[in-house]
Amino acid sequence: MNLLTDGSLHELAPLERQVLAVFVDGVRVLGLPRSIGEIYGLLFISRSPLALDDLVQRLKISKGSASQGLRMLKNLGAVREANGNDGPERRTYYEPAVELKRLVGGFIREQIRPHLNSGKSKISQLAETASQIEDPEHREFLCDRIDRLDNWMRSGGKVLPILQKLLGQ
Amino acid sequence: MNLLTDGSLHELAPLERQVLAVFVDGVRVLGLPRSIGEIYGLLFISRSPLALDDLVQRLKISKGSASQGLRMLKNLGAVREANGNDGPERRTYYEPAVELKRLVGGFIREQIRPHLNSGKSKISQLAETASQIEDPEHREFLCDRIDRLDNWMRSGGKVLPILQKLLGQ
DNA sequence: CACATTGTTCAATTTGAATTGAACAATCAA
DNA sequence: TTGATTGTTCAATTCAAATTGAACAATGTG
Numbered sequence: 595m596n597l598l599t600d601g602s603l604h605e606l607a608p609l610e611r612q613v614l615a616v617f618v619d620g621v622r623v624l625g626l627p628r629s630i631g632e633i634y635g636l637l638f639i640s641r642s643p644l645a646l647d648d649l650v651q652r653l654k655i656s657k658g659s660a661s662q663g664l665r666m667l668k669n670l671g672a673v674r675e676a677n678g679n680d681g682p683e684r685r686t687y688y689e690p691a692v693e694l695k696r697l698v699g700g701f702i703r704e705q706i707r708p709h710l711n712s713g714k715s716k717i718s719q720l721a722e723t724a725s726q727i728e729d730p731e732h733r734e735f736l737c738d739r740i741d742r743l744d745n746w747m748r749s750g751g752k753v754l755p756i757l758q759k760l761l762g763q
Numbered sequence: 764m765n766l767l768t769d770g771s772l773h774e775l776a777p778l779e780r781q782v783l784a785v786f787v788d789g790v791r792v793l794g795l796p797r798s799i800g801e802i803y804g805l806l807f808i809s810r811s812p813l814a815l816d817d818l819v820q821r822l823k824i825s826k827g828s829a830s831q832g833l834r835m836l837k838n839l840g841a842v843r844e845a846n847g848n849d850g851p852e853r854r855t856y857y858e859p860a861v862e863l864k865r866l867v868g869g870f871i872r873e874q875i876r877p878h879l880n881s882g883k884s885k886i887s888q889l890a891e892t893a894s895q896i897e898d899p900e901h902r903e904f905l906c907d908r909i910d911r912l913d914n915w916m917r918s919g920g921k922v923l924p925i926l927q928k929l930l931g932q
Numbered sequence: 933c934a935c936a937t938t939g940t941t942c943a944a945t946t947t948g949a950a951t952t953g954a955a956c957a958a959t960c961a962a
Numbered sequence: 963t964t965g966a967t968t969g970t971t972c973a974a975t976t977c978a979a980a981t982t983g984a985a986c987a988a989t990g991t992g
Contacts, residue, residue, distance in 0.1 A: 609892050609905065616885050616912070623878050625794045627950055641904050646969065656952045661970055684960070685968065692908075694915050709792050716785050723778050735810050736778065739861075743785070746863050753929050760922050796980055815939065825982045830940055853990065854938065 606636075606652060613639045624701065626666075629655055633663045634672055634690060643676035643687035664688060671700035695762040702754050710750055717744050775805075775821060782808045793870065795835075798824055802832045803841055803859060812845035812856035833857060840869035864931040871923050879919055886913050 606614070617635030618628050632653050637644055644652075649660045667673035667688075676687040691697060720740050727733035775783070786804030787797050801822050806813055813821075818829045836842035836857075845856040860866060889909050896902035 609889065609896075612885065612889055612892065613909075613912075616882060616889070619878065620882065623794065623875070625792065629950075639905070639908055641901070647967095657969075658953070658971080659951055662951090665970090692911060694918055706792070709788065713785060713789065716781065720778065720781055720785070723781065727778075732810070736808070739808055740782075742861060743782075749863055749930055753926065756929060757922065757926060760925060761918055798980075816937095826939075827941080827983070828981055831981090834940090 604652075610636065610639055624705070627663075629653075629659045629663045630666060633660065634667055637673060637688060637690040638692065643689040645685040645687050647685070669700075670704055671696055695758065698761050699758055702758060706750075706754065710747060710754075714744075714747055717747065773821070779805065779808055793874070796832075798822075798828045798832045799835060802829065803836055806842060806857060806859040807861065812858040814854040814856050816854070838869075839873050840865055864927065867930045868927055871927060875919075875923065879916060879923075883913075883916055886916065 614632050614635040617638065618631035621631035621634070622628065632655070633649055636649065636653060646657065646660050646664065649655065649664075650657055653660075655663075664673060672691050673688050674691060676689045691700075717740060721737070721744070724733060724736040724740050727736060783801050783804040786807065787800035790800035790803070791797065801824070802818055805818065805822060815826065815829050815833065818824065818833075819826055822829075824832075833842060841860050842857050843860060845858045886909060890906070890913070893902065893905040893909050896905060
């Protein structure tokens, strides 16, 4: 039990609620679940790192959600374990990564790249299939479209690192 | 009734199915509904423009879905009405916009910008609220974080047009 | 006009993803 | 060892978003 009055047991303040709202619909745009926004948002607006239990109590979510949410945020590199500030505490505390560069990088790596890659392999299959069409005119049309698709993917792949660089301040 | 054998009444060919699959999970990454991917995908891989009824029959979706899907795609600028190829046909036929630039532009305009804007206004409210916190240390912390949030938004706003330009070939 | 065709709207339903909660590890302390 | 604390897993449930389908425009045709 934490003896310091750090507010972990209180209800959310109005300001905190508003911040959470911003993050909740921020992550929805990115196609991530609401709880991810709440967890990251609360860490973002908290002065000291929080443990899983703090999240459960203050956000009124289940341990399961908190655990899974933290895992995803760790994978995204959006959250890290706070290195033990005082003695050998057992619980692990988390703090947010607040550099836009890192957040964007993690999102691209975890959410965008995999889709781009699986897309590319699907498309080379498509090209194969299309090249075997009988009717020459139809085949030409299909190959043309698939080629276009392939170019989209390439463009995407090229733009991502640039994007990352631009957002690195 | 179309007398040309353009395949509108047939089942989807394997190749078409594969293309749809690519688009379906393409749009899922963007947080758009599956039907959007199917509709756009079928238009993309069809040699001639299709009418609402063609979509209903070939994709086996309801008229409602097709209508709403086409509306969204029109708003995104991803689909346009095919200008009457032959006489005064009553149905309207649709064809896909295939320039990446246009697709990205529409998505940014319709899906990203609105969120950025509403986010900005929420954040200026937040800054207001935070500046009224009593405790100076806490206030400073909060203002700092909110300022950071604001910077993220600005960065986003600046990067979008660059992104658009980069994808314009 | 009556009737057919094309398309829209929106309440009801379905579906898929997020969340819960209970059982289960794992780690430490007495 | 037992019990307390911290965290994970996953089947069951809940919930929000997408889809349906039926009623309703709108437009053309004889």
